[in-house]
Amino acid sequence: MTPSFLTALFTGRSRRPAFPSAWLRAFRPAPLNVSRGERLRVVCGAAVGIFVTGSLSHLLGANSALPWLIAPMGASAVLVFGVPASPMAQPWAVVAGNTVSALAGIACAHLVAPPELAATAAVGLAVALMFALRCLHPPGGASALLVALAGVTDPGFALFPVAGNSLLMVLAGIAYNNLGGRSYPHAQLPPEPAPPRPDDARTIAADLDAVLARYNQVLDVSRDDLQALIEQTQLQGYRRRLADIRCRDIMSTDVITVEFGTPLEEAWALLRERRIKALPVVDRVRRIVGIVTLADFMRCAELDRHEGFDRKLRALIRKSGLTHTTKPEVVGQIMTRQVRVTSEDRHLSDLAPLFGSTGHHHIPVIGEGERLVGIITQSDMVAALCRAGETAA
Incomplete structure (x- = not known):
């Protein structure tokens, strides 16, 4: 989708380019963001579609005076194999669109004498019928024009070769596209209002419906595909913004x-007073030597059972006053020595797996000389993710 298309879609009007240079640039074709592999898939598919349709139609119509393959099938092949997700390339659009258009051409060839007027009426009637039957298919206009100019008046022509060619083209498209990893037929109806969706998704869906109603033009893309593109674009922006955030941007x-020799009573008091769950343990030059958490206190106090909870904890943190004791007295005796740390320049996206799957709640951040410069908690991570999401929206 081009910027001008998006401007028209979300403002409800077309932006008129400045005349004449900008207006002339509107005639330049937009680049196709399609890989070589996809181009080769489309080329081969169109060739396969015409070959299958032509070969089988030739066999079926060997004894018929009518042509066995009509020219509009070439255009149908481009749609079926080139843009299989398009509403105009779906089976109903191909078969019904070509068939009713041929019938429109036959009717006009019967009723309208001058070929110019017959051709005009045929194409107009074909488009009206395709709108009414929800089978808008551009090659249908060519089918109507071909029949009217050729003066075909036999209604059987609409069944063979027109409907027969179209059906064979659709069957070839179903087989080829699905074998090539492209869903065909492609669902076109909006999903049934069933399970509740996240607020953002519901808002996008409602806003999109309102914008499409205001845009009031036929789009060669289904509504659900358009919504999926918008949501994926938002997600891509979210990921890009998240990738730009580094640890130093969000750390406390x-x-x-x-320190190693800090008494347990003092460390416990810090945890309670500051309402934190972890204390990095550093040496005199602020290098990390460990971390002490609430879990370390509970483990050493043997608080796996609730009986005597307060008594066990007080016994652990109270100074024994003895020179030799088996009871832990200082932080260094209960701290966790293997500490996962991160650098201040590391991207925040690298930390998501640590918080999400390894059970980490606090990650110290080190800077120059491996000295402690900050700490990132789960709360910091969640706040940063929320800000990135709001910015992307």
């Missing part, structure tokens, strides 16, 4: 730390 820099 006022980190409360303790």
